[in-house]
Amino acid sequence: MPKSHKSPLQQLDAAHHLHPFTDSQALHQKGARVIERGEGVYLWDADGQRILDGMAGLWCVNLGYGREELIRAADQQLRQLPYYNLFFQTTHPRATELASTLATLLPGDMEHVFFTGSGSECNDTVIRMVRHYWAGQGQPGRKTIISRHNAYHGSTLAGASLGGMKPMHAQGGLPLPDIVHIDQPYHFGEGQGQDPHQFGLERARQLEQKILDLGPDKVAAFIGEPIQGAGGVIIPPDSYWPEIQRICNRYNILLVVDEVICGFGRTGHWFASEHYGLEPDLLCMAKGITSGYIPLGAVAVGPRLAQGLISGGEFFHGFTYSGHPVACAVALANIEVMQKERLVERVHDDIGPYLQQAWASLGNHPLVGETRGLGLLAALELVADKSDNRRFPDDAGAGVICREHCFELGLVMRAVGDTMIISPPLVISRDEVDELIGKARQALDLTCQTLNN
Numbered sequence: 001m002p003k004s005h006k007s008p009l010q011q012l013d014a015a016h017h018l019h020p021f022t023d024s025q026a027l028h029q030k031g032a033r034v035i036e037r038g039e040g041v042y043l044w045d046a047d048g049q050r051i052l053d054g055m056a057g058l059w060c061v062n063l064g065y066g067r068e069e070l071i072r073a074a075d076q077q078l079r080q081l082p083y084y085n086l087f088f089q090t091t092h093p094r095a096t097e098l099a100s101t102l103a104t105l106l107p108g109d110m111e112h113v114f115f116t117g118s119g120s121e122c123n124d125t126v127i128r129m130v131r132h133y134w135a136g137q138g139q140p141g142r143k144t145i146i147s148r149h150n151a152y153h154g155s156t157l158a159g160a161s162l163g164g165m166k167p168m169h170a171q172g173g174l175p176l177p178d179i180v181h182i183d184q185p186y187h188f189g190e191g192q193g194q195d196p197h198q199f200g201l202e203r204a205r206q207l208e209q210k211i212l213d214l215g216p217d218k219v220a221a222f223i224g225e226p227i228q229g230a231g232g233v234i235i236p237p238d239s240y241w242p243e244i245q246r247i248c249n250r251y252n253i254l255l256v257v258d259e260v261i262c263g264f265g266r267t268g269h270w271f272a273s274e275h276y277g278l279e280p281d282l283l284c285m286a287k288g289i290t291s292g293y294i295p296l297g298a299v300a301v302g303p304r305l306a307q308g309l310i311s312g313g314e315f316f317h318g319f320t321y322s323g324h325p326v327a328c329a330v331a332l333a334n335i336e337v338m339q340k341e342r343l344v345e346r347v348h349d350d351i352g353p354y355l356q357q358a359w360a361s362l363g364n365h366p367l368v369g370e371t372r373g374l375g376l377l378a379a380l381e382l383v384a385d386k387s388d389n390r391r392f393p394d395d396a397g398a399g400v401i402c403r404e405h406c407f408e409l410g411l412v413m414r415a416v417g418d419t420m421i422i423s424p425p426l427v428i429s430r431d432e433v434d435e436l437i438g439k440a441r442q443a444l445d446l447t448c449q450t451l452n453n
């Protein structure tokens with residue numbers, strides 16, 4: 001679109017606003033998409049178009065937009081105590097209440113949480129905690145953290161280093177020292193033709209090999225998302241996580257699960273660790289903890305970490321806004337609504353299976369090589385040839401074309417390369433699921449047409 005067609009707001013935006021994860025020059029040519037309002041699972045843009053938000057914002061608006069309960073909780077807390085910190089032996093009621101409420105929801109015997117302001121800050125905290133812990137155990141040599149290629153753990157220096165996104169590493173010389181990566185359990189992308197069970201075991205056993213290569217007394221922890229989100233909703237074969245757990249136990253390596261997306265009902269459990277039978281030592285939460293209304297993160301720790309941290313002297317770590325009272329109040333209200341409306345059970349027993357069945361029906365489309373999903377997470381793979389799952393060349397831009405058609409039709413669906421992904425609000429109705437699937441199919445048809453022209 002020529003420059004003159006940009007609205008005054010878009011012109012101001014181009015003049016002053018640097019966007020995250022955006023090619024600014026490309027953006028400036030067309031002007032930013034302006035989202036003005038939200039209600040339920042819908043957004044409205046500045047042109048008045050209604051858009052079904054198939055991504056719940058960035059995987060976070062689990063209760064949908066406009067929830068009075070969350071708004072009231074924030075309003076009340078702002079009036080009572082808009083800010084206080086948790087440093088130097090102080091607390092406020094909402095932080096303590098939230099910590100104790102989370103302890104009732106967390107998997108296994110996790111009883112303690114450390115608050116942060118975001119998922120990235122959780123992962124920075126993880127690195128500091130596990131190294132501090134091992135030093136306290138008389139094993140300061142245990143520093144290395146093992147992660148996976150194509151993992152996403154945030155965008156701070158530590159988060160981006162733990163993550164395995166090559167373009168992020170390339171900007172600024174990451175990863176930081178003592179962070180290494182093994183291959184991901186992405187069967188469609190990297191295991192075609194292999195038995196999924198065997199592939200899952202092989203990918204998990206790369207962890208064992210890496211531990212042996214480095215020396216077990218050098219390894220502090222393994223970190224992974226139960227299901228990789230930003231990497232493309234990658235659901236590991238069922239053989240993968242039990243084998244990872246076995247290896248962590250065998251070499252006494254701390255297991256860190258990053259549940260920033262998977263937590264808070266997304267997979268039909270409070271935490272995906274339950275689905276996979278995991279017993280993590282550390283667990284990261286953010287996003288759905290407040291349905292994204294206010295930033296908040298938390299790192300939960302199991303007994304051995306808690307013991308180490310409690311007896312380890314002062315932990316020189318914390319953020320000004322860690323456990324912000326307004327964020328904690330909103331998180332408490334968010335959990336209360338989830339319990340009252342039985343949303344976790346709803347995702348597990350009702351709307352999750354309903355969405356998955358409808359999503360799987362897209363698998364018969366000529367452009368679709370695979371569909372997969374769990375709870376309210378789902379992905380499909382665009383392919384050039386269904387008979388052998390051959391992919392499009394990178395420069396065809398099939399995923400981006402499909403995403404743009406979705407937008408035109410009034411649906412937010414995200415593209416990770418040629419993988420289309422959704423993560424809708426947990427409150428989505430059956431009718432809204434039907435609308436989502438109908439628009440996705442239409443977008444696939446239009447993508448075919450565009451690619452053939």
Ligand SMILES: *Cc1c(COP(=O)(O)O)cnc(C)c1O
Nearest residue numbers: 118119120152153154258260261
């Ligand atoms: C989004 C995300 C993060 C980073 O969270 P921020 O709040 O953006 O810092 C970390 N881990 C996972 C798995 C995420 O999806």
